[in-house]
Amino acid sequence: MVKKYDFLVIGSGIAGMSFALKVADKGKVAILCKTNMEEANTHFAQGGIASVTKPTDEFSHHIKDTLIAGDGICDEAVVKKVVEGAPEQIKQLLSWGVDFDKNEEGEFDLHKEGGHSDFRILHHKDNTGAEIQDSLIETVKKHPNIDIYDQHFAIEILTQHHLGEVVKHTTPNIECYGAYVLDIRTNHVITFLSKITMIATGGIGNIYQTTTNPSVATGDGIAMVYRAKGLVEDMEFVQFHPTALYNPNERPSFLITEAMRGYGGILRNKAGEAFMIKYDPRESLAPRDIVARAIDNELKISGEDHVYLDVTHKDANETKEEYPTIYQKCLSLGIDITKEYIPVAPAAHYLCGGIKVDLNARTTINRLYAAGECSRTGLHGANRLASNSLSEAIVYADAAAKDSLKILPTLSWNEAIPEWNDEGTSLNEEMVLITQSVKEVNQIMNSYVGIVRSNLRLKRAYDRLEIIFHETENLFQRSVVSKEICELRNIIYTAFLVITSAMKRKESRGLHYTIDYPKKNRHLNCYDIDGLLESVGKKS
Secondary structure, eight states: OEEEEEEEEEOOSHHHHHHHHHHTTTSOEEEEESSOTTOSGGGGOOSOEEOOOSTTOOHHHHHHHHHHHTTTOOOHHHHHHHHHHHHHHHHHHHHTTOOOOBOTTSSBOOBOOTTOSSOOEEOSTTOHHHHHHHHHHHHHHHOTTEEEEETEEEEEEEOGGGGTOOOOTTOTTOBOOEEEEEETTTTEEEEEEEEEEEEOOOOOGGGSSSBSSOTTOSOHHHHHHHHTTOOEEOTTOEEEEEEEEOOTTOSSOOBOOTHHHHTTOEEEOTTOOOGGGGTOTTGGGSOHHHHHHHHHHHHHHHOOSOEEEEOTTSOHHHHHHHOHHHHHHHHHTTOOTTTSOEEEEEEEEEESOEEEOOTTOBOSSBTEEEOSTTEEOSSSTTSOOTTHHHHHHHHHHHHHHHHHHHHGGGOOOOTTOOOOOOTTOBOOOOHHHHHHHHHHHHHHHHHHSSSEEOHHHHHHHHHHHHHHHHHHHHHHHHBOOOHHHHHHHHHHHHHHHHHHHHHHOOSOBTTBEETTSOSOOTTOOOOOOHHHHHHHHHHO
16 A cells, blocks of 8 residues: 655654644645554653743853753754744744743743753643643644544655665665555555655653653664664763652653752752762752762662652642642652652653754755654754753754755655565564563663663673674564564664764763763764664674
8 A cells, every 4th residue: 555645754742743734734744653642752741841931031041051961062053043943933832722831920930940040941830741742733633734643653764775776874865755654453564655754753762671751762763764874873872861750660750850850859868868969069950961870879879779859848739739740640659749758760761862964854864854852953962951852843843844845846756666565474473572672672771871881881782782683683574564573673773873872982971971981082072873883784
C-alpha cells in the first residue's frame, strides 16, 4: 500500500504538531504516532516553557543564562534565534488555546528554575506539557488537511538507498522521499511518500534503565537518520534530571519538576543536611548537571539509593495549589509533601545532542527536517538550561515550516520507491530474545554510561553492546517486522551513538563527566563521530 502526502510528520509532540499546523493550509499532512497522540515527551513536561515576557527581563539575560549552562559549546546564533523568537511563539500557543497561569493582576505567573537569573518560566500548574499537548491535539484534529495515524511506527526513512544506490555518510545530496511505516494494528507495512518529511520523535530515555521519559522515547528518529547516513552530533550530552521521584517499582520515573527548587525546595541528604552548598554557591538552584553529579556523589558516599527534596517550610496551601499533580502523586505513595521530605534520585531525562540541523531545521539530508528533542540545533551545548526545550521545539518547528513552504512547489513524489519486501522472513516467536536484550542494554547504559563515566566503563559498555548489536541485526534480517524488534534496534543504535560520542570527547564538559579527563579542553568544541560508528555500520 502507498500513501502520498505533501508533508509527513513523524512524531506527535509540540514540535511535530506545531509544524503540522503551520504548513497544513498549504498542503496535505500526515502525522504518525506509534501509540496515541497523548503519549509524547511534551505531555510529561511539568515545569514549563522559558521566554522573556516581563518588562524587567531582557533577551541578553536569557541568552547569557543559556550560554553559561551550555558550558562553552552553545551556538550563539542559535541561542539568539530561540530566545528572541520565543515570545512570538508563545502568542501562537495562546492562539491555539494553551492556557498559562496568571496572577491576580492578569499577568503571567512566572516561575524561576535552576540556572535562570530571572522569573521567566510560563507554566500551567505543574502539568504544563499536558496542557500544551492537549490544546494542540484538539487544534490538530479540527484541521481538515491533517490526517492522524496513531499506532503507526516509522521503520526507516526512504532515500536513494531504496532505489539501489550505495549511500554513505560522505554521499552528497542524499534525499528523503518519505518512510516505510508499520501499521501496528494490522502488522502491514505502508509506503508513505512525501515531498517534505519532519522528524519529531523526541528523546532516547529508554536506552537507560531509569528514565523520566515515556515508553515511546527509544531514539527512533535519530537511529533512522543515522542509518540513512544523516549527521548526528553531541550524543554524549545526556541530561539526568536530578529529582525524579524515587519509586523503584515505577517506570518511567515520576518527575519532580525543577520549578519546585525554584519555589524554594531544598535538597537534603539522609542526615537532613542541605548538601548543595558544598558543591555550588547557587546551592539547589545550580544547573542540572552540577546538581545531578552532587546527588550522585552524595549517594556514593552514603550508600543510599536517594536523597530528599524538602518543601515542608513552605506554606502548605500554596504548595498544594502550585503543585497539585506532585502533591497527589506523593500522597498516593503515603508521602504528604507539606509535612515530609520527597525521596528523589537522578534519572535519564533529556538529550542535548541528536540529528544535526541548521538554522532552518534542515538536516544533512535534503527534504528532511528535524525539530524537538531528537534534533541537535546547538542551543543546549553541553547542558540544557531548564525549560528551554519547549521554546526550542516550537521556534524550530516554525523555522522548518517557513523554509519547507518555500521549496514545496519545486518538489514531487518519488514513485520509483519499491514497496516493503519481507520475502524470506518468518514470524518471531521468541519474544524473550527481544525483551531480554532491551533489559541488557538498559543495564549496560545505567552501569557504565551514566552521570559519571570512565574510559574503562565506556569500553566495557561498547564491547557488551556490540554482541547484542550483532544478535539483533541477525534477528531483524530473518524476522517479520514488528514494533518490538524495531525499537530494540533503535535503542541499540542510539546507545552506540552515546557511547562512541563519549569515547571521543577527551574532557569533562557539561553533562559529560569522566574521571579520566576531569578538566575541560577549551580547544575541543566540535567533532565528527561518524568514523567511530563506521565499523558498526559495516557489520550491519
